[in-house]
Amino acid sequence: MAVDESLLESAVSDQVCSLRWYRWDQATISLGYFQQNDGDAQQGPWEGLPRVRRLSGGGAILHHHELTYSFTVPANHPLAKSPPELYVAIHQPLIDVLAAHGLNVEFRGVSFRSASEPFLCFGRGDERDLVYQGQKILGSAQRRRRGAIVQHGSLLLLTSEYAPDFPGLLNLVEQASRYSEEFLNSLTTDFSQAISTALKLPLQSGNLTDEESLRARTLEKEKYSQDSWTSRKKQV
Template structure:
């Protein structure tokens, strides 16, 4: 794997100075240089399809295909709910009126408003056997390219260190700050949220949101009884505010950081992956059963497929 040069102002140095050094600094994915990684450059997809593509990428990796790092955006604008989030926390009337899609993530946390300008999303997908077994170690490892991307933009960041109580629990960016996966700027305001899950214990998906620009009113209006906009802006910042760069440069920074970290070649989705992802999006991530009731309509068929493959 190609090493990313880090100077005295690098994200790693800052984390050491802030007391976040750990054994993960010397940990690397087992035999990563012998694995095939692909970078999917930023593409625009509907919310349910973005979530489905993460699952399909996990199936590809678990079957011995390429591991995936990717950057993506959302069109139409989408509110992604945390796995255990109650539908009653969503202002469905507002979302419907404004053309905001709603889908449920397979990961935890609160809801996030994504659009095709103010949000930069990424995901990393690899077989579980190639990653540390400890959740915290895996978080730190998979956040390395995220921190490197911020470093390339000269935006000092760290994992949250100060305990700050929740402002509005249903909203990811306004929940209590968590040092495992909440990334904050130098002023202590949250700039990125990240989540991870192990899919059937055979693969790991980590995805996250980086705020590039603010859309405070639309973000808050997706929720029932949201706090005042001033509370959001006191807790949350964004890349444009911190670095005054255009979106193209910010996206390139995170794409290049992901590619260097994994030594990935630029790749594409196969036709088969896209077909399966569209089907998964339609049957699961766009369904009322999943988004309102947290029931996976595809689970029974997937279990049957696994049983058949072991016979």
């Protein structure tokens, strides 16, 4: 989370786009920026799991058997002018890559809301969610800072025992065994290339700059590792 905020700051100050894919080494809850960390947050199979608060909004994500991405876009990029279009711009290349592997994922197309939003993001519905056989397998959320945007998303691959109501993409596929770990590892490369092509952005892999690394370490120490950040009940 600290790295993603550091990359957002680079979008603000240096007008650069960044795409990052990662997985989590243990089941972890990431709270949406505006979510309260009480009540439903403490009840359910996920009780007691490590948790962190994201910079982006939306419902909590259970990061377990999934792929997480962050994409940052500066204020001077055309997509920063229309945040809803940014969801589509990132999600459509993912649809195309999965279709090439015989996985016909599509946009939900309609939104639904309830009087009390479920704690977990995958219990909520937005028209730009990606679904497979009617089940949500990818959702995203955003945060704007001085015109720049960070967009987070989670591609659910397999059901977690901590959220058994939400099947992952590979739980819904016949002969799922043909989608090997090698296939999963190649997805991030394929996704990155497809997004780069769709957005007409040069694809350059690399590490954080020294400035980004230092900023991320500072944010981790002073913000994201602090109980006051993760556990606060009211967001401002």
